[in-house]
Amino acid sequence: MNPTPPIPIPFPSLLDNSQVPSWLSALLTEKFYNACIIHEYMKKNEKNVFCLDCREGICPHCLINHPSHRLLKIRRYVYHDVIRLRDADKLMDCAQVQSYTTNSAKVVFLNQRPQSRPPKVSGRLCLTCDRNLHESSLFCSISCKVNSF
Ligand SMILES: [Zn+2]
Numbered sequence: 001m002n003p004t005p006p007i008p009i010p011f012p013s014l015l016d017n018s019q020v021p022s023w024l025s026a027l028l029t030e031k032f033y034n035a036c037i038i039h040e041y042m043k044k045n046e047k048n049v050f051c052l053d054c055r056e057g058i059c060p061h062c063l064i065n066h067p068s069h070r071l072l073k074i075r076r077y078v079y080h081d082v083i084r085l086r087d088a089d090k091l092m093d094c095a096q097v098q099s100y101t102t103n104s105a106k107v108v109f110l111n112q113r114p115q116s117r118p119p120k121v122s123g124r125l126c127l128t129c130d131r132n133l134h135e136s137s138l139f140c141s142i143s144c145k146v147n148s149f
């Protein structure tokens, strides 16, 4: 049984996420690297995996409850949640989202980051949050790209 596709909204709105797949909005609102509520009193209970089938962040102890689910590893880079570009590319079109290289892997940020300095006037800025970008990118993070629709 296929769910009926949502009717496209004629103009974009940040409040109406009906064009964004539900797993993607769940991924972008989940708080990773917090303690798992189910495994609150266990060690290594940080939620660092996202289950695409259950649309929730899970900890290593939860994995046993998600056999053969599609899982996405969440990593940390400069204190923010990132995913490997290689993983992200399988799930969505990451063109124009700025990537960074860490531990010889390319990563992309899930969400925009608070800015410590006002952006430089010159150069390219994220179309959604005005963060300075390198090269030919248009967005600093996946959420900025999603929110630009
Ligand atoms: Zn699952």
Ligand SMILES: [Zn+2]
Pocket (backbone or CB within 6 Å): 036, 037, 038, 039, 045, 058, 059, 060, 061, 062
């Ligand atoms: Zn858990």
Ligand SMILES: [Zn+2]
Pocket (backbone or CB within 6 Å): 112, 126, 127, 128, 129, 130, 131, 139, 140, 141, 144
């Ligand atoms: Zn941005």
